[in-house]
Amino acid sequence: MKIIILGAGQVGASVAEGLVSEENDITVVDQDPARLAQLQDRLDLRTVVGDAATPTVLRSAGAEDADMVIAVTQSDQANLVACKLGQSVFNIPTRIARLRSRDFLEDESLLASDNFAVDFALCPEQVITDYIRRLIEFPRALQVLNFARGRVCLVAVRAYEGGLLVGKPIKAMREHLPPEIDARIAAIFRDNQPVFPEGDTVVKAGDEVFLLAAAENIHPVLNQLRRQTARVERIMIAGGGNIGLRLAKSLEERYEVKLIEGRRPRAELLANELNDTLVLYGDATDEDLLEQENIAEMDLFLAMTNDDEDNIMAGSLAKRLGCKRVVALVNRRAYAEMIEGGPIDIGISPAQVSIGTLLAYVRQGDVAEVHSLRRGAAEALEIVAHGDRNTSKVVGRRIDEVQWPKGVTVAALVRNFEQPIVVGQTDDWTAITRYGEVVIAHHDTVIEPGDHVIIFCTRKKLVKKVEKLFQVGFHFV
Known part of the structure; x- marks a missing residue:
């Protein structure tokens, strides 16, 4: 093209x-x-x-x-x-x-x-706003992504010493989950290198673990596998540009939000635009200002200015002064990789976050969703299966029958989007209904026509090979 x-x-x-x-x-x-x-x-x-x-x-x-x-x-x-x-x-x-x-x-x-x-x-600013909102819903997640019209959720978490899975094989996860809930570890990164997840693979402390489940099950799964964390209530945002303003607008109804802006005219404009956000005129790297505004009581500090260095400095200072969690916007990929895991819990690359929706549209065809992972090093994609056993290399076959490239994991399938599925109850009379059946992938799972297949590629170069596998032809037997 x-x-x-x-x-x-x-x-x-x-x-x-x-x-x-x-x-x-x-x-x-x-x-x-x-x-x-x-x-x-x-x-x-x-x-x-x-x-x-x-x-x-x-x-x-x-x-x-x-x-x-x-x-x-x-x-x-x-x-x-x-x-x-x-x-x-x-x-x-x-x-x-x-x-x-x-x-x-x-x-x-x-x-x-x-x-x-x-x-x-x-609109990258809106994509980033939605991305950060999902991170707020999962207080200890490194990355949160949705697939199949929101039916499936992929969450990246850091394995911690003393965790239920640390020192145990992946297959032991089943012992900690209720019988009606299924989940899948789609990938593991250890010391920045991919570890192919098999049943006997042992999870180690410090591993970056990508956990996938139906959206209604992801919170119960994380609660089983990680220590409980208090929900976010108080948020401070540094930077009142396009992203800072969008974030404050989307968060102020549910959370207690403070926003620091260093330009007086912009701060005045923000004060008029926002309803329930406290807008502060000042420098987010000013230690006295942060202490005066009770930074130690904040659950989350979001450094969202246009300057990487200011974001890193403000975020590091906020963490040193007692803020529980810090997220910083960092345009330079090398900076994001260098700072993450230190005083700054998550470094977000705006370009890498927003590129997924664009790539899904550019690739079109049967690729329904693309998410860039680990700042572009890996990708997760949702691809629609077409054809039958005679015209497709994947349809009508068990997952272990398909010759997947090394480094590719099939994590889940979603089928029958027209079919209502009851996933819970709001009370004794009202059911919570979603559309589409989520099937967590196992070696004997058969891919059917129309399935939305969610695939994890540990290297971006594998995406093209996966797309070729899903192409329909007339010469397959």
């Missing part, structure tokens, strides 16, 4: 890295020659220096025979103009735009083909 990426910032570079390894013909456009040169040194792609919202530059990038344009510059206006030019001048079939403004995102008619002609709108 011939793809033009407009913008070589964090999101654009991550998208290019995610797609260039899949044998796509990639061209990246940006106004910064140094940034493009750095990208070209790392990846096998073409670059063009210029304004992405002009026909001349788009033509130089190969727009006349491109299959897709992905406009992820810092400017909403430039992204929208590029998509419109891609449709009206160059007839590019698929057009994707990164948008920050609520005005464009909330009025879908503006993105229709007779207006700005955007097929898919990506």
